[in-house]
Amino acid sequence: QLQLLESGPGLVKPSETLSLNCTVSGGYVSRGNNYWTWIRQPPNRDLEWIGFVYPNGITTYNPSLKTRVTISIDTSRNHFSLKLTSVTAADTAVYYCARGGRVEDAIDVWGQGTTVAVSS
């Protein structure tokens, strides 16, 4: 069964870069018509779609974050990654990695989420 696990620092200083990895087990990031995506949820707020990457490396980003976001995929390590530059307190959130594209473009498998706080 496919499982996703987020990893990375839980605390990032303002103006620095947030970096997270999502390790995939029970499947391969390189196969199928899936896409691999990042979603975040600030405390007590709604879900915000950040962007996604296809196995061939093609990406699409939320226009509101586009200038600061990079999502990449590493098929040799079977993981994909998120980088968000110039963070502020507004980037404090639970960050989820997930898979989409198996049931139309809905997101059918989610990681458990990892909390990232932006603070000095």
Added chain:
Amino acid sequence: DIQMTQSPSSLYASVGDRVTFTCRASKDISKSLAWYQQKPGKAPNLLLYATSRLHSGVPSRFSGSGSGTHYTLTISSLQPEDFATYYCQQYFSTLSYTFGQGTKLEIK
């Protein structure tokens, strides 16, 4: 961007009730809509996709309908485990797969 608006923001109901959530898109999304359930401290879970198709393992008391810009999620007979927050998401526009702001279902 396509904006997704859910209503109501919160809903109070009792076990056994029939409840309906509404999601409106700012433009026609051609039934490219998914519904998710999220419980506190947990990741969301997919309930339905393509407006009305039940995801594997989801109980049949959940159903969805709609077209164009107006979509609904109905739970036919509430169970205790259904109290959660429900989100819609459009995946029509590949420029941005936007979520609604959620409807919190609470016990009356």
